[in-house]
Amino acid sequence: MNHSRSSSGPILERKHSNNDRKRKLQRRPSAQDTITSSPPSKQQTISDLFSSQQKPGVSISPTSKRHKPDLEHTDLPPPQRPATPPKAKGAASMYKFTSNSKVVDLTGSPTSSPGPRTPDRTKPSVGLRGGSAGRPNFNPHTGAKKLVVKNLRAPSKWDSKQYLETVWQQLDGALTATFGHGREQNGFSTEREMGSSGFNGINRSNGKAEGVIYSMEELYRGVENLCKAHMSNDLKQSLLARRGMEDVDMLRAVLSLWETWNRQLITIQSIFFFLDRAYLLQSSKPSIHDMAVTLFLNSIFEDPNLKSKIIDGACDLIAADRMEDSLDHSTFRKAIEMFHDLGTYTSTFEPRMLSLSQSYIAEWAEKTSKERDLAGYVNASVQFMQREMGRCEMFGLDATTRRDLLALLEDHLVQRQESSLTSQDSIHDLLDTDAVSDLEALYSLLQRRHLGNHLRKPFESWIDFTGTYMIFEDAQQDQMVVRLLSLKRRLDTIWRVSFHRDEELSHALRESFETFINKTKKGSSTWNTDNSKPGEMIAKYVDLLLRGGAKAIPAQLTTDSNADGKVREADDDDDFAVDEEAEVNRQLDQVLDLFRFVHGKAVFEAFYKKDLARRLLMGRSASADAERSMLARLKTECGAGFTQNLEQMFKDVELSREEMSSYKSRLDEMAADEPSTANKLDLSVSILSAAAWPTYPTVPVIIPSNIQAAVDRFELHYKSKHSGRKLEFKHALAHCQMKAAFPRGAKEIVVSSFQAVVLLLFNSVGTDEHLSYDFIKAESGLSEAEVKRTLQSLACAKLRPLTKHPKGREINDTDTFTLNAHFTHDKYRVKINQVQLKETKEENKETHERVAADRNFECQAAIVRIMKSRKTISHAELVSEVISATRSRGVLAVGDIKKNIDRLIEKEYMEREEGGKNSYSYIA
Incomplete structure (x- = not known):
């Protein structure tokens, strides 16, 4: 087996271990087997070689003792073998090589034009594609072979180090152009360098990780x-040269450089x-952006000559x-x-801004509280806080800044000014003028530190002082209840609107009302x-x-009043009757709510019973339903024992x-x-x-005989x-009710029994005949006081059926009276002032003394x-126990209680x- 390495490139080799099974390629000899080469103008790669098509007729004979197929060459020609039937095709059947021991140079050009040719059996060859001429002597059992493929590409002579130096010179020029605020310098643009040098200078590293x-x-x-050099030599020096400028101007200069630096950073x-x-994201080094920000921070912002001026410049903007x-x-x-x-922001700007804000807020609060009254200070403080918080919202300051600044505002404007905000005299002035909005602003300001309940003491003192004055002012005793109801309505509005229904102040309102209304x-x-x-x-x-209905309600208390405060008059509309x-x-x-504060209900009971009796006997109630409704209210409030006699009056x-x-x-x-016994009365x-x-x-009174006869007849019945x-x-x-014939027309007049007795005396005299005071007194049988009251109501009031001689407002013993011949009225039925409907001083005194005795x-x-x-x-x-037991009916003074004990x-x-004066024992 040949092992060789070409100088032009690496050798593609595939080795097998000794334990692997050896497989050999079987090739069925065919007359069409041939070697096919590529055209001279086109180079083939290993991929192209391995992707060649497989021709029919080539098969692999697998055995259990064969190794996996290797790409190999052999020096011996393949032996001739008879054709064998095709086996099942596997992965090894994709590649078919001839057995040749020599290395085939695939980089060389073919000797002839492409096309099928007969292989030269004297030269080593490799079969990559089946042809018409096969090799019948191919023997796959000749041993492991090795296929050596030369590099298809010429070796590169690129020097990465030298190239990086060249690229850095180009990048240095691009960065210099960027820092110089120019887009063209030395004949190139930063965009072109960004596209070529920046990427190619790093990407062309020839696959060496350590080189990359x-x-x-x-x-x-x-x-x-x-x-760093540009930051220190250019930007920082330009700022240090102008360090004598104002803080705000220095801040603007730094911001200008910061904007320029950010634009350069983008490039x-x-x-x-x-x-x-590719590199910084996976390394521990900061990114280019973080590196640039850190350089600006360390070189410019943290410079001792610049840092304080930058921060103070921003604070000066807030101060302005x-x-x-x-x-x-x-x-x-x-x-x-x-x-x-x-x-x-958090480490430098926020602490400095809060420190300066604290000094300014403390000075502002002290100065404003002395120059303005309570309402002015509260309104100015609210506006000041709104401006401070609005600035934080507008410029997106951190939540911690807003929180700390708000804490400073509340501490200096509210907490430390509590004594002036809860000043009794100042709050009394606001309550005197009914300044609902100012009181609401004051309460809201105090409630920021949960100090709203600190208004209780001045609130109680004002209510007690105002209510006590209303009770004991003799000049307006008749308007006492109307004024108290108006005061209660005002205070309810202040509590509901200004004090936001504060429970503590609600207790103060009711307790102070209960205190002053029971003062005696x-x-x-x-x-x-x-x-x-x-x-x-x-x-x-x-x-x-109950006598006058809705018409008797004062204008300041009614909820159905016109713009001028007058109550609307009743008409025939049913809807208005319901509203009335x-x-x-x-x-x-509302009156019952005021009545709940009164401890001495015995006084109310005595006067209410007397007035109810007059209304029932005289038929003066405006509404029977209103009478029943008031009785039900009293029963619910005071119990059945309180209204027992009142209910009995209705039954009678x-x-x-x-x-x-x-x-x-x-x-x-x-x-x-018996028609003769018919009674005309x-x-x-x-x-x-x-x-x-x-x-x-x-x-005592002398009743006319005909009236007395009717009375006696009823008594007998x-x-x-x-x-x-x-x-x-x-x-x-x-x-x-009497029918009277006056010279100017007949009228039906409604008078009291005493007035009727006096008027009947004029039936027996002429129109111009005078009756003296003594005669009237003797004939009527009335006491002197009753005679004067009766004559005054008939001769000195608005409607005068009698004429007094001489004229005047007072009745004297020497006066004489005649029938008024000029008496007239638009209506047929006329009500003369009935003196018995009005309470006299004697009756009032008697009622009070009777109540005192009962108490x-x-x-x-x-x-x-x-x-x-x-x-x-x-x-x-x-x-103490006596006071608790008699509280509902009326408490006596301690001295009067001691008198009752004696x-x-x-x-x-x-x-x-015995032996002490401070204890008592019961005698059974």
């Missing part, structure tokens, strides 16, 4: 050194794209914007992007008692609503109507039997139970049905119950413990 790495490493080192990356991807100068948005945005690209002092308004004045005024306001009833119910709900009215219906039916039956009587209704005084009951008529509460009795009953359960108790504990000791319900 070595070349790439040197190439990378050269690029790095060149960039450098394009030139060395293959180096970046804070001073309301025009901000160079483009420069600042580019600076932030450069800081991010260089990786110095002995004065003329309460007749030197400790009664609650708000309880009385709330009862009177409810009476106003809903408005009354809303007002009753219903029973009275049934009783009068029965009485009138009997009168009709009697008139049908329509009498209506209300039978009331004395326990449920208020106590009314009996006022009632006693015949209910034995053992006593009737006591209260004529002061009665009212009448003393209730206090004594509470003391007895407590002593009975405790047997022995100290003075302080007894007073009364019970005198009555021997309890006694003081």
